[in-house]
Amino acid sequence: MSDFGSYGGGSMDAKKQQVMDQVRSELALANAQELINKINEKCFARCVLKPSTKLDNSEQNCLSNCMDRYMEAWNIVSRTYISRVQRESQNMGGSGF
Template identity: 90%
Template sequence: MSDFGNYGGGSMEAKKQQVMDQVRGELALANAQELVNKINEKCFARCVLKPGGKLDNSEQTCVANCMDRYMEAWNIVSRTYIGRVQREAQNMGGGGGL
C-alpha cells in the first residue's frame, strides 16, 4: 500500500515537500539545458560562419559576447515572467507562486 494513504500530518507534508523540491530541481535542470542548447544553436550560427578545427580570435570574441547578451536577455525574461506569475497568483488569492 502507498504511503500517500497515510494522512498522519508531518510525514505526508514532508513527502509532499520532497516531491515538490525534486520537481523544482528537475525544472531548473531542464531550463539550464534549454539555455545551453539555445546559446549553442544561436551563437554558433551567428558567429561561426566557416566551421573548422578551432575557433579563431574573432569567433571566440563573438561567441563570448553572444553568450553574455543571450544570458542577460534570458535572465530579464525569466525574472519578468516569474514576477508576473506571482502577481497573478496573489491577485487570484492563490498567495503561493514559484
C-alpha cells in the same frame, strides 16, 4: 495504501514538500539545459560562419559576447515571467511559488 504513502518518512506535508523540491530541481536542470542548447544553436550559427578545426579570435569574441547577451536576456525574461506568475497567483488568492 499506494506506494506514495510509504515514500520517505515524516508527515504528508513533508512528503509533498520533498516531491515539490524534486520537481523544482528537475525543472531548473531542464531550464539550464535549454539555455545551453539555445546558446549553442544561436551563437554558433551567428558567429561561426566557416567551421574548421579551431576558432579564430573574432569567432571567440563573437561567441563570448553572444553568450553574455543571450544569458542576460534569458535572465531578464525569466525574472519577469516569475514576477508575473507570482503577481497573478497572488491576485487570484493563491499562495505563490
